[in-house]
Amino acid sequence: MYDISKFSIKKEPVILGIESSCDETACAVLRGRKILSDRIISSAAEQAIYGGVVPEIASRMHTEAVDEVCRLALADAGLAPGDVDCIAATYGAGLLGALLVGLSFAKAFAFALGVPFVAVNHIRGHIAAAYLDKPDLEPPFVTLLASGGHTAILHTETFNAFRVLASTSDDAAGEAFDKCARVLGLPYPGGPSVQKLAAQGRPVVKLPSALVKNSETLRFSYSGLKTAVLNTVHNARQRGEWPELADIAASFQCAAIDPLVKKTVELALKCGVKTVTAGGGVVANDYLRSTLSAACKKAGLALVLPEKRHCTDNAAMIASEGLNKYMAGEFSGLDVNAAAAIAL
Numbered sequence: 001m002y003d004i005s006k007f008s009i010k011k012e013p014v015i016l017g018i019e020s021s022c023d024e025t026a027c028a029v030l031r032g033r034k035i036l037s038d039r040i041i042s043s044a045a046e047q048a049i050y051g052g053v054v055p056e057i058a059s060r061m062h063t064e065a066v067d068e069v070c071r072l073a074l075a076d077a078g079l080a081p082g083d084v085d086c087i088a089a090t091y092g093a094g095l096l097g098a099l100l101v102g103l104s105f106a107k108a109f110a111f112a113l114g115v116p117f118v119a120v121n122h123i124r125g126h127i128a129a130a131y132l133d134k135p136d137l138e139p140p141f142v143t144l145l146a147s148g149g150h151t152a153i154l155h156t157e158t159f160n161a162f163r164v165l166a167s168t169s170d171d172a173a174g175e176a177f178d179k180c181a182r183v184l185g186l187p188y189p190g191g192p193s194v195q196k197l198a199a200q201g202r203p204v205v206k207l208p209s210a211l212v213k214n215s216e217t218l219r220f221s222y223s224g225l226k227t228a229v230l231n232t233v234h235n236a237r238q239r240g241e242w243p244e245l246a247d248i249a250a251s252f253q254c255a256a257i258d259p260l261v262k263k264t265v266e267l268a269l270k271c272g273v274k275t276v277t278a279g280g281g282v283v284a285n286d287y288l289r290s291t292l293s294a295a296c297k298k299a300g301l302a303l304v305l306p307e308k309r310h311c312t313d314n315a316a317m318i319a320s321e322g323l324n325k326y327m328a329g330e331f332s333g334l335d336v337n338a339a340a341a342i343a344l
């Protein structure tokens with residue numbers, strides 16, 4: 001019998017977090033916000049052969065890795081399963097088959113241990129990454145979220161609630177980096193490859209900004225930018241020219257990131273918060289990190305920039321968001337299902 005009304009809340013709980021929404025099988029153990037262990041088994045090398053994530057391969061590799069990654073994380077933490085107070089796992093958004101592996105494992109584990117299970121929204125996990133790097137961080141703050149699946153600016157009002165201030169109408173920023181990489185003939189994963197090439201170029205190619213102009217609401221759009229990169233390369237080749245790919249990469253990087261940075265700072269000032277945070281794989285980008293740092297400094301805003309390994313998918317951020325829900329007594333039933341998409 002698994003009765004969530006019977007669970008009590010401990011002060012410094014040991015939370016075991018599991019992440020399996022895409023191509024990383026990850027497990028981390030936290031005591032409060034302190035990271036005791038943080039393990040990732042990635043299928044990125046296998047996926048790179050195909051130039052992107054193949055869902056079936058991701059699911060199969062999660063199945064092979066989930067048990068091992070949890071054993072390793074517990075061993076690194078020097079703990080036994082019986083020391084765990086709560087299991088947290090991503091239930092969405094992500095690849096359905098991939099999510100189901102981590103979620104089912106986590107629910108069974110919680111049931112076997114007789115501890116609360118907490119289902120975590122992956123996006124909230126990216127926001128909660130900031131608490132790992134600054135454990136005394138408290139809302140309110142404004143977050144720039146930029147990953148492979150989502151791009152938004154969010155106002156986190158309490159540990160358990162946020163409001164969307166701006167988002168993308170089509171592709172996410174990370175998705176645009178991945179598509180741009182493909183057009184430029186760069187390997188998967190695209191973000192780091194574009195960043196590397198961009199470092200050798202200058203942002204001199206005219207490309208449309210990712211900010212939607214003349215819109216009633218603040219919106220970003222990345223599909224036009226991706227098409228502009230494609231057209232720039234094709235048109236040059238049709239003229240018999242060899243386009244300077246490093247300049248295109250540098251120009252794309254500015255067009256994709258500059259408006260995110262500018263609007264994040266503007267919205268933080270408008271909301272009256274004193275702190276900005278950031279999360280999601282694109283926040284591992286060095287140009288984003290340096291421009292956001294400079295812009296926050298200029299505006300007199302404090303910036304919490306999680307370490308790069310806490311920006312890309314990881315389980316410590318899932319455990320960190322799990323802690324927010326645990327402390328609020330927001331335990332999940334074992335009937336929670338995986339969700340490929342969750343509204344922001």
Ligand code: KG4
Nearest residue numbers: 147148149174191192281282284285312313
């Ligand atoms: O948060 P994440 O690991 O997974 C999702 O939740 O989607 O983000 C992955 C995305 C990919 O699109 C990847 O290309 C991008 O983050 N990314 C980067 C960099 N590192 C990862 N984009 C730009 N520059 C980077 N250095």
Ligand code: ZN
Nearest residue numbers: 147280281313
């Ligand atoms: Zn993510």
